[in-house]
Amino acid sequence: MISLHSKQFLETNIKGFIIPSEKVAHVQIGNSLEHALLVLTKSGYSAIPVLDTKYKFNGLISSSMITDSILGLERIEFELLEGKKVEEVMVTNIPRISIDAKFEEIIELLVDYPFLCVIKEDGYFEGIMTRRIALKQLNRHIHRLNHFL
Ligand code: AMP
Numbered sequence: 459m460i461s462l463h464s465k466q467f468l469e470t471n472i473k474g475f476i477i478p479s480e481k482v483a484h485v486q487i488g489n490s491l492e493h494a495l496l497v498l499t500k501s502g503y504s505a506i507p508v509l510d511t512k513y514k515f516n517g518l519i520s521s522s523m524i525t526d527s528i529l530g531l532e533r534i535e536f537e538l539l540e541g542k543k544v545e546e547v548m549v550t551n552i553p554r555i556s557i558d559a560k561f562e563e564i565i566e567l568l569v570d571y572p573f574l575c576v577i578k579e580d581g582y583f584e585g586i587m588t589r590r591i592a593l594k595q596l597n598r599h600i601h602r603l604n605h606f607l
Contacts (some may be wrong), residue, residue: 467599468562474575475595476585478559484509484583485544487516491538498524507575507583508548516583517548527577557584561592568592 483501485494505520527547528538554577568589576584
């Protein structure tokens with residue numbers, strides 16, 4: 459009984475649980491680092507997706523990537539922020555998941571990443587799945603299971 463319920467949870471599709479693209483703070487590849495730092499600081503998120511002008515997913519950028527890129531020998535060279543672009547600093551080697559992914563697949567990835575980007579086959583950005591949402595669903599599942607014990 460219990461393992462059947464766990465299987466059901468792990469096989470649940472993530473579709474109904476993602477944060478859709480229109481609600482996700484993002485920057486574009488050609489934006490300056492100054493703009494990106496402003497968006498990151500104002501939104502309060504540690505990292506956000508980077509899209510191109512057609513809203514295709516390109517990578518991720520974080521505040522620490524930005525400050526690291528303007529770190530001089532003795533000081534942070536803030537004056538460089540305006541001239542550098544997001545595409546020079548973002549990371550691209552990160553996992554991408556499909557909207558058809560199931561909880562089993564994403565829970566494993568969320569061990570290492572606080573959120574995962576959901577990307578269509580043609581590269582368009584669909585939204586994100588966060589560790590917080592996944593843990594909330596797992597917690598609900600565990601509490602439901604307790605009724606059977
Ligand atoms: P949370 O699990 O809600 O704390 O979010 C974890 C991380 O996911 C945040 O630090 C951000 O990097 C990212 N994130 C969550 N929600 C959003 C959003 N609406 N827009 C952009 N990034 C987000």
